[in-house]
Amino acid sequence: MNEQNSIPVTKVERSAKFVKTGFQISGNYIKHYSKKLFNPDLGRDELNEDNATDIYKSLSELKGSALKIAQMLSMDKNILPKSYVDKFTQSQYNAPPLSGPLIVRTFTKNFGKTPEAIYDKFNLVSTHAASIGQVHEAELDGKKLAVKIQYPGVGDSISSDLKLVKPFAFRLLGMSEKELNIYIKEVEERLLEETDYELEVRRSIEITEACSVLENVVFPTYYPELSGKRIITMGWIDGLHLKEFLKTNPSQELKNKIGQALWDFYNFQQHELRAVHADPHPGNFMITPDEKLGVIDFGCIKELPSDFYDPFFSLISSDVVNDKAKTIEAFRKLEMIHATDTPAQIEFYYKAYLEMIQLFAQPYTSKTFDFSRPEFFEQLYAYGEKIAKMPEFKQARGVKHFIYVNRTNFGLYTILHELKATVNTDTYKPHTV
Amino acid sequence: MATSQQIKTGYIDYVLTHNEEPKSVYSFAKKIKISEAEFYEFYASFESIEKTIWVELTAETIDTIQQQEVWAQYSSRDRMLSFFYSYVELLKKQRSFIVYSLRKHKAKFAAPDALSGVRPIFENFAIGLINEGLETGELADRRFLTKRYKDALWIQFAFIINFWINDDSAGFEKTDEAIEKGINVTFDLFQRSPLDNLFKYGKFLSRNGKFTENRKKY
Numbered sequence: 001m002n003e004q005n006s007i008p009v010t011k012v013e014r015s016a017k018f019v020k021t022g023f024q025i026s027g028n029y030i031k032h033y034s035k036k037l038f039n040p041d042l043g044r045d046e047l048n049e050d051n052a053t054d055i056y057k058s059l060s061e062l063k064g065s066a067l068k069i070a071q072m073l074s075m076d077k078n079i080l081p082k083s084y085v086d087k088f089t090q091s092q093y094n095a096p097p098l099s100g101p102l103i104v105r106t107f108t109k110n111f112g113k114t115p116e117a118i119y120d121k122f123n124l125v126s127t128h129a130a131s132i133g134q135v136h137e138a139e140l141d142g143k144k145l146a147v148k149i150q151y152p153g154v155g156d157s158i159s160s161d162l163k164l165v166k167p168f169a170f171r172l173l174g175m176s177e178k179e180l181n182i183y184i185k186e187v188e189e190r191l192l193e194e195t196d197y198e199l200e201v202r203r204s205i206e207i208t209e210a211c212s213v214l215e216n217v218v219f220p221t222y223y224p225e226l227s228g229k230r231i232i233t234m235g236w237i238d239g240l241h242l243k244e245f246l247k248t249n250p251s252q253e254l255k256n257k258i259g260q261a262l263w264d265f266y267n268f269q270q271h272e273l274r275a276v277h278a279d280p281h282p283g284n285f286m287i288t289p290d291e292k293l294g295v296i297d298f299g300c301i302k303e304l305p306s307d308f309y310d311p312f313f314s315l316i317s318s319d320v321v322n323d324k325a326k327t328i329e330a331f332r333k334l335e336m337i338h339a340t341d342t343p344a345q346i347e348f349y350y351k352a353y354l355e356m357i358q359l360f361a362q363p364y365t366s367k368t369f370d371f372s373r374p375e376f377f378e379q380l381y382a383y384g385e386k387i388a389k390m391p392e393f394k395q396a397r398g399v400k401h402f403i404y405v406n407r408t409n410f411g412l413y414t415i416l417h418e419l420k421a422t423v424n425t426d427t428y429k430p431h432t433v
Numbered sequence: 434m435a436t437s438q439q440i441k442t443g444y445i446d447y448v449l450t451h452n453e454e455p456k457s458v459y460s461f462a463k464k465i466k467i468s469e470a471e472f473y474e475f476y477a478s479f480e481s482i483e484k485t486i487w488v489e490l491t492a493e494t495i496d497t498i499q500q501q502e503v504w505a506q507y508s509s510r511d512r513m514l515s516f517f518y519s520y521v522e523l524l525k526k527q528r529s530f531i532v533y534s535l536r537k538h539k540a541k542f543a544a545p546d547a548l549s550g551v552r553p554i555f556e557n558f559a560i561g562l563i564n565e566g567l568e569t570g571e572l573a574d575r576r577f578l579t580k581r582y583k584d585a586l587w588i589q590f591a592f593i594i595n596f597w598i599n600d601d602s603a604g605f606e607k608t609d610e611a612i613e614k615g616i617n618v619t620f621d622l623f624q625r626s627p628l629d630n631l632f633k634y635g636k637f638l639s640r641n642g643k644f645t646e647n648r649k650k651y
Contacts, residue, residue, distance in 0.1 A: 100507060101515035102613050108522065109604060116502055124503065153610045 110228035239286030259421025278302035280411030313430035372420035509566035
């Protein structure tokens with residue numbers, strides 16, 4: 001009953017949380033300058049580290065959209081220290097439960113009927129929380145169902161959370177308001193889409209039908225007639241989450257099979273559908289008893305327009321990267337190099353981004369790729385850390401689509417790394433002109 | 434022959450069209466084509482019509498929720514939540530009239546006269562829930578304070594109704610949030626909390642502190 005007591009729920013409480021962070025940050029500045037009095041060599045790095053730690057600490061205590069924003073912003077720096085990521089994923093697993101009467105109320109509002117009147121069985125106690133709702137177990141005509149119910153007022157809190165998070169994002173990322181707004185808007189759009197359950201059902205059906213050609217990937221059946229603005233009814237998928245699955249000590253062969261399914265699922269979507277499930281959160285996947293990958297949440301879909309897809313994937317799967325002029329041309333299209341850049345800047349960003357693209361493209365360069373290799377990830381983290389320290393990267397670059405595409409692909413790489421899977425990376429290749 | 438239902442509907446229709454009470458019972462009776470005597474057979478005044486409407490809505494809500502299958506599984510907290518959700522759902526059908534009836538009275542938090550008939554019904558319902566909660570241990574029995582629980586719930590009642598008539602969110606979703614959060618907070622205060630333990634600990638310390646002091650004297 002008391003689970004929600006400790007979660008800051010109202011805007012006032014959330015603001016209080018943010019205000020606290022503000023104090024801590026000014027505290028860090030004071031600390032910094034007083035230390036500097038005695039030790040003039042002290043760099044800003046330590047200060048930045050202190051600030052980042054406090055901001056993340058404060059954000060990770062929040063739920064819902066603030067949490068998602070924290071994740072998103074961290075994605076912009078591409079790679080976060082692993083401990084932060086762990087903190088975020090953890091807190092996503094437990095959100096405040098809705099009361100039984102509010103669940104009944106949500107049903108009567110959507111369908112004019114109580115859950116008992118709709119299903120043969122309905123468990124009023126939720127089995128687990130999703131980030132903006134909770135999941136209940138139900139039964140109809142002998143079939144086990146999962147019913148997802150959204151918390152009321154989520155849409156409103158997303159917009160107000162974004163407003164709250166902005167000033168901190170400016171400081172954390174050191175971007176100008178105008179630049180940041182483009183990214184914030186992209187995040188807001190996706191988050192608001194996630195609250196539209198009718199859209200989610202439509203897309204889920206489309207994507208699961210298109211993906212039915214894939215081997216070893218299974219999806220729940222969706223019931224549009226039992227779904228509405230705040231409710232989604234789908235088939236129940238039995239299985240283990242990634243962490244539990246790994247605890248069962250699966251064979252390498254099985255890990256490869258699941259890893260392959262994941263790889264195929266993402267690359268088929270990116271290259272064949274040009275729209276991708278952009279939430280590679282471990283909680284969205286299940287490993288079923290018959291050794292298949294179950295995908296359960298299509299709330300966040302990122303569409304890839306051609307003006308992004310073509311330049312970006314031409315860098316990855318063709319010999320464009322061997323031709324400097326063509327590469328710079330592609331970087332320009334992706335706004336990684338700006339028209340106003342000086343020749344020196346062009347050279348600098350060309351080198352820095354080429355390194356990133358080459359890292360990103362590594363799995364595509366051979367027929368198979370072993371994601372268990374720590375070197376690859378060490379290189380990724382090292383690169384992330386390196387650019388985080390470069391003053392040239394204080395200003396954000398790149399079109400807005402990068403936020404979700406990076407999140408998706410680095411998320412996929414991370415899961416494959418956790419699985420320690422070796423996969424054939426030539427199954428669904430980028431189509432480039 | 435006039436019925437109470439007919440007078441009620443006629444009255445609602447009148448106030449919603451004119452946005453004010455009829456000038457007199459005489460003119461109203463004439464308008465709905467009954468005699469004044471027939472009117473007084475059912476109602477003493479216009480006010481009593483309004484009170485009756487409120488009372489009926491409240492009684493109907495309590496009656497409906499108690500018949501739901503899940504009622505037996507609900508805790509006291511859930512039952513109170515269930516009441517408010519069903520109540521605002523039912524009020525929705527008469528929203529214009531409810532808004533008219535409450536807006537007439539300017540005072541914000543104080544319950545208007547029209548609700549005077551509702552209060553005993555609601556309090557009776559609340560006392561039932563509170564007593565059940567005390568029995569099962571869901572709520573904390575506190576000397577002096579326990580008797581005030583029902584008043585706290587009545588304040589929530591007035592607050593929620595006021596919130597609802599001013600709510601312009603789609604599907605009155607904000608009211609749902611107000612109910613969920615308000616009732617949960619109220620019941621959180623009713624149940625045993627660290628403060629109770631702190632209070633007890635303080636009592637213990639003050640008693641035993643004196644004890645040691647007294648011993649030192651001798």
